[in-house]
Amino acid sequence: MVDQAILPAALDSGDVQTAINHLKEMYPGKVQDDTRQGYSGVIIDRSVLVEAATAIRDKLGFNYLSSVTGVDYLGFGDHLEVVYHAYRITGGPALVFKAQTPRDNAEVPSLIEVYPGADLQEREAYDLMGIRFHGHPNLKRILLWEGFNGHPLRKDWKEAYYEQEHKPFDSRWPAGYARRAEELTVFGKNVQYPADLDLSRLSDTTESQLYSGMGLGVDVQDEVTSEGIKTDRLVVNLGPHHPSTHGVFRMVVELNGETVENLEPVMGYLHRNHEQIGERNAWNHNMPFTDRLDYISGMSNNLGYALAVEQLLAHGARYTPPTYRAEVIRVLMVELTRIVNHMWAIGFLLNDLGAFFTPALYAISERERILDFFEATAGSRMMPNYMRFQGVARDIPERIRSTANQLNDRVRDFNTMDYLTELINERIPGAIDELDRYLSDNEIIKARTIGVGYLPKDMAIAYSAAGPVLRASGVPYDVRRAEPYSIYPELDFDVAVRYNGDIYDRYLIRLDEMRESVRILKQVLPRLEATKGESVFAGNKAIYMPRVPLGEAYGRVENPKGELGFYVISQGDPKGPQNPWRYHVRAPSFINLTALGQMSKGHKVADIVAILGSIDIVLGETDR
Amino acid sequence: MSELDLRELHNTEFPVPADMQNNVAITSLSRIYNWSRRSSIWPMLFGLACCAIEMIATAASRYDTARFGMEVMRASPRQSDLMIVSGTVTKKMVVPIVRLYNQMPEPKYVLAMGACASGGGPFKEGYNVVSGIDQYVPVDVYVPGCPPTPQALIYGLIALQRKIDGQSLANMDDVPWYGVGPSDPVPIPILGPDIIDPRQMELIRQQAERAAGAAGKGTRDLPAAVMDIGKPRTVPTVESVTAEVKQEAGVPAVEAPKAEPAAEVDPEKAARIAKREAALARKRAAQEKGEN
Ligand code: SF4
Numbered sequence: 001m002v003d004q005a006i007l008p009a010a011l012d013s014g015d016v017q018t019a020i021n022h023l024k025e026m027y028p029g030k031v032q033d034d035t036r037q038g039y040s041g042v043i044i045d046r047s048v049l050v051e052a053a054t055a056i057r058d059k060l061g062f063n064y065l066s067s068v069t070g071v072d073y074l075g076f077g078d079h080l081e082v083v084y085h086a087y088r089i090t091g092g093p094a095l096v097f098k099a100q101t102p103r104d105n106a107e108v109p110s111l112i113e114v115y116p117g118a119d120l121q122e123r124e125a126y127d128l129m130g131i132r133f134h135g136h137p138n139l140k141r142i143l144l145w146e147g148f149n150g151h152p153l154r155k156d157w158k159e160a161y162y163e164q165e166h167k168p169f170d171s172r173w174p175a176g177y178a179r180r181a182e183e184l185t186v187f188g189k190n191v192q193y194p195a196d197l198d199l200s201r202l203s204d205t206t207e208s209q210l211y212s213g214m215g216l217g218v219d220v221q222d223e224v225t226s227e228g229i230k231t232d233r234l235v236v237n238l239g240p241h242h243p244s245t246h247g248v249f250r251m252v253v254e255l256n257g258e259t260v261e262n263l264e265p266v267m268g269y270l271h272r273n274h275e276q277i278g279e280r281n282a283w284n285h286n287m288p289f290t291d292r293l294d295y296i297s298g299m300s301n302n303l304g305y306a307l308a309v310e311q312l313l314a315h316g317a318r319y320t321p322p323t324y325r326a327e328v329i330r331v332l333m334v335e336l337t338r339i340v341n342h343m344w345a346i347g348f349l350l351n352d353l354g355a356f357f358t359p360a361l362y363a364i365s366e367r368e369r370i371l372d373f374f375e376a377t378a379g380s381r382m383m384p385n386y387m388r389f390q391g392v393a394r395d396i397p398e399r400i401r402s403t404a405n406q407l408n409d410r411v412r413d414f415n416t417m418d419y420l421t422e423l424i425n426e427r428i429p430g431a432i433d434e435l436d437r438y439l440s441d442n443e444i445i446k447a448r449t450i451g452v453g454y455l456p457k458d459m460a461i462a463y464s465a466a467g468p469v470l471r472a473s474g475v476p477y478d479v480r481r482a483e484p485y486s487i488y489p490e491l492d493f494d495v496a497v498r499y500n501g502d503i504y505d506r507y508l509i510r511l512d513e514m515r516e517s518v519r520i521l522k523q524v525l526p527r528l529e530a531t532k533g534e535s536v537f538a539g540n541k542a543i544y545m546p547r548v549p550l551g552e553a554y555g556r557v558e559n560p561k562g563e564l565g566f567y568v569i570s571q572g573d574p575k576g577p578q579n580p581w582r583y584h585v586r587a588p589s590f591i592n593l594t595a596l597g598q599m600s601k602g603h604k605v606a607d608i609v610a611i612l613g614s615i616d617i618v619l620g621e622t623d624r
Numbered sequence: 625m626s627e628l629d630l631r632e633l634h635n636t637e638f639p640v641p642a643d644m645q646n647n648v649a650i651t652s653l654s655r656i657y658n659w660s661r662r663s664s665i666w667p668m669l670f671g672l673a674c675c676a677i678e679m680i681a682t683a684a685s686r687y688d689t690a691r692f693g694m695e696v697m698r699a700s701p702r703q704s705d706l707m708i709v710s711g712t713v714t715k716k717m718v719v720p721i722v723r724l725y726n727q728m729p730e731p732k733y734v735l736a737m738g739a740c741a742s743g744g745g746p747f748k749e750g751y752n753v754v755s756g757i758d759q760y761v762p763v764d765v766y767v768p769g770c771p772p773t774p775q776a777l778i779y780g781l782i783a784l785q786r787k788i789d790g791q792s793l794a795n796m797d798d799v800p801w802y803g804v805g806p807s808d809p810v811p812i813p814i815l816g817p818d819i820i821d822p823r824q825m826e827l828i829r830q831q832a833e834r835a836a837g838a839a840g841k842g843t844r845d846l847p848a849a850v851m852d853i854g855k856p857r858t859v860p861t862v863e864s865v866t867a868e869v870k871q872e873a874g875v876p877a878v879e880a881p882k883a884e885p886a887a888e889v890d891p892e893k894a895a896r897i898a899k900r901e902a903a904l905a906r907k908r909a910a911q912e913k914g915e916n
Pocket of ligand 1: 292673674675676710711737738739740741745746768769771772861
């Protein structure tokens, strides 16, 4: 069941301009063009933000809110800014709109009524930037804990190991002189305390506050239904250490008997401060960090970041786009990654359904072969750090070899192209068919998944769901077609779509997508042969770090888990700053969780684990 | 353990008749105890971050930890012997980790898998990241890598087996669980304005009092050399470093040992560094001029 792809770019950038003009007519004086160098979109006065957003959604058709984030312009106007990227679900470029607020008492109206998908993202901006979203029903910290001192993404907030605004730190470079960061604090730990710390009044209230949000204590209450059946209402905590939560994710569920009445995702247990570290890092320094976002699909994360920065670089004078071979290799890597990811996702969905580990073993066996290829090319199995701005780090090797020939180690030595040809034409399709054969008609799987975790089409759009979750609900939205990048326009493939919006369809769509990926890979192989020997890097190798022109950019790719976006701002030194002023990641795993509560309501507690598995989250990306 | 070879357990001069060698072993209590424990280490099914994916790959069919009797991953800490800390430890997560560690029955072991668990890793400077799990719970084996390859993890597991082999029932001080009585649990950290290790309460109190006094925030007991991080610094030479160290130690800086003639210093690199220094100085001067 694969639909014909929607036509790419039916609405060109002119349409966005028309939309902006309409908007200006509707709110004269309240909507201004963003005229800063390298910026686009409009700045909307926050007093009319909710009405304007409603008009943007209903009248102008930008009904899919992709990303919401905050930026601190300390020193450049001294205001905080909330940036929204809205798209039409039929494809085309974004309407970027922004709202500004002073830094003290920062407050912007919440758009949760207009775009429910803004829910978790607004909480994140509140947590990390300290922007209050007026009208948000549950404005609590999300990644950090209640009581944390300050809002770390504000530019005047300094971490305990603070050395300098940007890397490379003067203390280490050029002399290579390093010191253990622990020496920076008296405590020998990564901690700092405010001067007014009162230890006598210290108590950990994070847990009680969490449960108070549920509107119910942890004690058991009786409830008698109309039929006279007595059930207990209680709150159950799953995670952060739980065998089936895909890492350190936590859910607090309110149960009536065994039925879920309310579910609250609790996250931040893997919040590694990706964005803040990214704003200290040099531009190309962030590439290996993106590997660790969705750590199952490192290659595609690389591509998203490369695309975002290339957009900025393209403003500059001496920019050459990546070579054709580089683009071919990029697509090869990304589509292989998609297969790795979906295999993993299906294997572990089965785990969540109770088929402990045997299906997963089958599903991830083919992954090892793909990883062998990644390792031979990029040097690492999981963390490739492979893409570069304007190309890739190196060409694929002539042969795939094992590094050491040890006893009991059957020597690996293959011709890379033969290896890939066999992988793409035989092994991977075979593995997909095998899963299909064993699982798709399985009684138990069908009983457990059909009709469970239903997410209707309009709700999927409203909640900004992305990737397989969105497409399994009948929305054929795929960034590769909606706003094509790389060589996707010349490749022949379909956007997979299913219509029932339940776990079973989310399982099936992953099979469909893997088959489409194989189709793409089969077209990539001849292109690889044809471009053999060509350069894979269009930049200047002598320049270690390119100067990135001023401006903003939002680069997005269709990651296996959904739309991965990077919002980067280059600001400061007019010759091109060393590091991003803002580096925000629109993480599909994170935003897909917004709808988890909706999907779980009314199901049994055993089902929510499977529902979570069908969303396919990865915590590195959810918490960042 | 594919084949049980009893001879590997033999620990005595006492000869076992050749025809009984497959049935009888004469060994010490420590030895057999350690042997059986190290051959059936049950890790906790517990993943933190990217490293957990490689941990799962290690347990899967290609690398197969079942060869070491470790395939039984237990979801409950009460049934597990080994905690593989597979990933970045955040301040928010260290609280449950310490709790889980306390819940594990002894004998228990901790393996820090990857750069993050060992020392903070790539995310070390992050405000929510703990610089290594060993700041809270004792670690037996560190496995470097980001992520460690499955081979590296297996090597770490073998190192743990060796460590267990070396432990002695006879020596009660060897490991806490061979001593008398239960050992103390690790105090559970508290999430305040930042994470608070109860073992550091006293230090934190002192610092807070200091800060509340006239000095205000920022007075920290830091060695002089640390305070100037962030300021432009000159490239340390042998002399300057020795002088610095001497001063810190409270010893008057006596004559520094004569720097070796520049034989080891790559002249090209030195020239590059000097050039950069000069450029930086010019830039700084220009900035200062601009500010005035
Ligand atoms: S050591 Fe590397 S791979 Fe392992 S958790 Fe840390 S960042 Fe991830």
